[in-house]
Amino acid sequence: MKNIKFSLNWRSITESRLFFPALVIAIILLFDLIFVPRFFRLELQEGHLYGSIIDVLRNGCTVSLLAIGMTLVIATGGVDLSVGAVMAIAASVAALLMNPYVLATELPPNLEKLVFDPHFTYSPLWVVILVTLLVSTVCGLWNGLLVAYGRIQAMVATLILMIAGRGIAQLITNGVRIQIFYEPYAYIANGWIVLPFPLYIVLFVLAVTWLITRRTSIGMFIESVGINFRSSFFSGIDEKKIKLLAYTICGFTAGVAGLIASSNIKTSDANSIGLTLELDAILAVVIGGTLMSGGRFSLVASVVGALVIQAMTTSILSIGVAANAIQAVKGVFVIFVILLYSDQVRGFIRRIASPKGATS
Numbered sequence: 088m089k090n091i092k093f094s095l096n097w098r099s100i101t102e103s104r105l106f107f108p109a110l111v112i113a114i115i116l117l118f119d120l121i122f123v124p125r126f127f128r129l130e131l132q133e134g135h136l137y138g139s140i141i142d143v144l145r146n147g148c149t150v151s152l153l154a155i156g157m158t159l160v161i162a163t164g165g166v167d168l169s170v171g172a173v174m175a176i177a178a179s180v181a182a183l184l185m186n187p188y189v190l191a192t193e194l195p196p197n198l199e200k201l202v203f204d205p206h207f208t209y210s211p212l213w214v215v216i217l218v219t220l221l222v223s224t225v226c227g228l229w230n231g232l233l234v235a236y237g238r239i240q241a242m243v244a245t246l247i248l249m250i251a252g253r254g255i256a257q258l259i260t261n262g263v264r265i266q267i268f269y270e271p272y273a274y275i276a277n278g279w280i281v282l283p284f285p286l287y288i289v290l291f292v293l294a295v296t297w298l299i300t301r302r303t304s305i306g307m308f309i310e311s312v313g314i315n316f317r318s319s320f321f322s323g324i325d326e327k328k329i330k331l332l333a334y335t336i337c338g339f340t341a342g343v344a345g346l347i348a349s350s351n352i353k354t355s356d357a358n359s360i361g362l363t364l365e366l367d368a369i370l371a372v373v374i375g376g377t378l379m380s381g382g383r384f385s386l387v388a389s390v391v392g393a394l395v396i397q398a399m400t401t402s403i404l405s406i407g408v409a410a411n412a413i414q415a416v417k418g419v420f421v422i423f424v425i426l427l428y429s430d431q432v433r434g435f436i437r438r439i440a441s442p443k444g445a446t447s
Contacts, residue, residue: 104376104385107428108392111374115398123405135279139401147397148285149174149361152344153368154375154389155296156227156337161372163326163333164313164381165234165241170341170368172252173226174361177345179256181219182265182355184210185272205270212271220342226252227338231331249365256357267353276351285347289390292343296336297386306384309333313381367396374424 119126119139129138153170160167185208208215226248233244267273278284300306308329311319316326341361348360374392377384396417403416426432 104383104388105391107376108374108388108395111424111427112391112395112398115395115402119398119402119405123402126402126405134281136281139405141283143394143398143401144286145283146401147394148283148289149344149348150364150367150371150396151289151390151393152292152340152347153364154371154393155293155386156340157365157368158372158375158377158384158386158389159296159300159309159333160241160337161369161377161379162309162313162381162384163330164316165330165333166245166369166379167227167230167334167337168242168245168365169226169230169248169252170337170344171361171363171365172249172256173223173338173341174345174348174364175253175256175357176226176259177219177223177342178349178355178360179259179265179357180222181215181272181346181349182267183259184208184215184218185267185269186265205268208269208272212269215272216346219346220339223342223345224335224339227335227341228331230338231334234334235327235330253357256355260355260357264357265355267349267355273350273353276347288343288347292340293386293390296340300386305329305332310381310383313384367393370421370424371396373428376428 123139126139129136129140131137153174157167157170187209210218230245230248233239233247234241237244274284275288276285280287300309308319308324311322311324312326312329319326319329344364345360349355352360371392372384372389373379374395375385375388375390377389399417399420400413403413404410408416
């Protein structure tokens with residue numbers, strides 16, 4: 088009887104979407120324990136907690152936010168390739184709202200020093216955040232309209248904004264990289280409350296999204312649309328509205344990630360902010376166990392998948408691998424993840440952990 092109970096418990100553990108992301112990150116951390124000295128060392132300085140583990144959590148915040156929104160999109164059977172471009176648009180909008188004077192060819196004498204004042208902003212911080220998130224949400228709404236109501240393939244529909252988005256970001260700032268001097272805005276990415284402030288933002292967005300999808304019927308509708316949208320339609324589910332909602336939330340989370348990214352580097356760099364992060368977000372969702380064909384999903388597992396990617400990147404840099412070789416190593420890592428998620432490996436792990444005679 089005990090063997091049967093153990094077998095059932097192990098099967099429920101291995102079938103959880105958190106199991107394989109947790110297994111991958113455990114392998115990476117074991118590697119760090121052996122090959123990276125002092126990787127797990129934590130220091131408390133002036134009320135702030137520092138260490139490599141904290142760096143992984145902090146640097147993984149932007150991809151975690153993108154992964155939250157991307158999870159809902161992929162669960163409907165779609166994909167959003169424009170989240171990196173939406174981040175750039177959000178950064179440009181926020182910077183312009185705080186310091187529109189940098190676009191002027193000549194400033195009045197009383198403003199020359201004011202625009203560089205760390206306590207000056209043209210628009211209040213709440214207006215900057217609200218307008219920026221509104222713009223990014225509209226970008227997600229645009230993608231949703233093309234996919235849900237325009238019946239354009241998701242990859243093609245979001246590719247439009249992926250290509251045009253950085254051009255839009257450049258137009259917003261007139262091609263100027265606006266430097267951000269406003270300290271309260273810089274606090275978004277660089278503030279600390281024992282732990283880095285962006286962590287609390289990720290946890291808040293994750294909690295709200297989880298409540299929306301798991302404490303209402305929306306999550307079930309998203310999974311139903313991803314599994315079979317035609318059957319969902321005949322069941323009374325408006326799959327167009329569900330897809331529209333998923334893409335809109337994805338645009339919102341990309342806007343939050345854009346705020347954090349621009350706050351971190353204190354500039355609106357439309358060329359580099361969010362560049363290729365859409366691929367990391369998709370990989371994080373896949374690591375989290377959400378199938379690209381849609382269906383069942385786990386937001387927490389996707390966030391763990393984002394941390395897996397960041398832990399891998401941090402570990403590579405810690406052992407002295409050149410930064411320009413990270414993409415190649417990441418490619419090998421992707422192959423490893425694909426093999427780990429194969430049905431053959433999953434079955435093998437369950438067999439070696441199941442006691443003999445457990446099912447007899």
